[in-house]
Amino acid sequence: MTNPEFETALHRMLQITTLFNRDMEQHAAADGLTAARVPVVWLVSTNGPQTQRQLAEALGVSARNITGLVDILERDGFVTREPHPRDRRATLVTPTPKGAAIAERMAREQAEFTESLFSDWEPDAFKSFARGLDRIVDRLTDLFEAGDR
The missing domain is CATH 1.20.5 (Single alpha-helices involved in coiled-coils or other helix-helix interfaces)
Structure with a gap:
């Protein structure tokens, strides 16, 4: 029990x-996006152009999944595929001005939301809360890596 x-x-x-x-x-x-597409726009806007392989690895998804996401994001004007400057076989997924503007706004909104969510906490209470979150993340990571979940 x-x-x-x-x-x-x-x-x-x-x-x-x-x-x-x-x-x-x-x-x-x-913004005309889905929760699955937001991380792609976010990554290429904040970290710069990336190959689809890099995106798949960063997001922990298959190459096929990234191809589908990038196809739709390209069709809808959030990203483009550009030739890789050093690897003729690869392309770089690059944010369009539309995609970059959305990522910039998301960053501003996230900062505002973070402030409104936590600004009235007492510092010691917040530090304790943050330590508790760290413990949860560490424990979940351990459980997943051990195959217990």
Whole structure:
């Protein structure tokens, strides 16, 4: 039997996940994107042009999945495919001005949201919360790597 406090904490984390996902889906849809496409636009806008292989590795998805995402993003004007300057076989996924502008706005909105979410916390309470999040991430990583999840 599990500890009821543990179950309550997990339930709260699932609620937070649901709320964050809903928020991301709504904001993405307003830009003509999906939650799956946002990370591609974000990565090429913040880290510079990348090959599809680099994107697939960074996002932990298959090459086929990235190809489909980039096809749609290119069709909708968020990215372009440009020749790689050193590898004739590769192309670089590059943000268009439209894609870069959306990523810049997302960064501003994320900073504003972060401030509104955490600005009224007492510093010690926030530090404790952040340490707790680190412990959860570390524990989940350990469980996943061990194959226990």
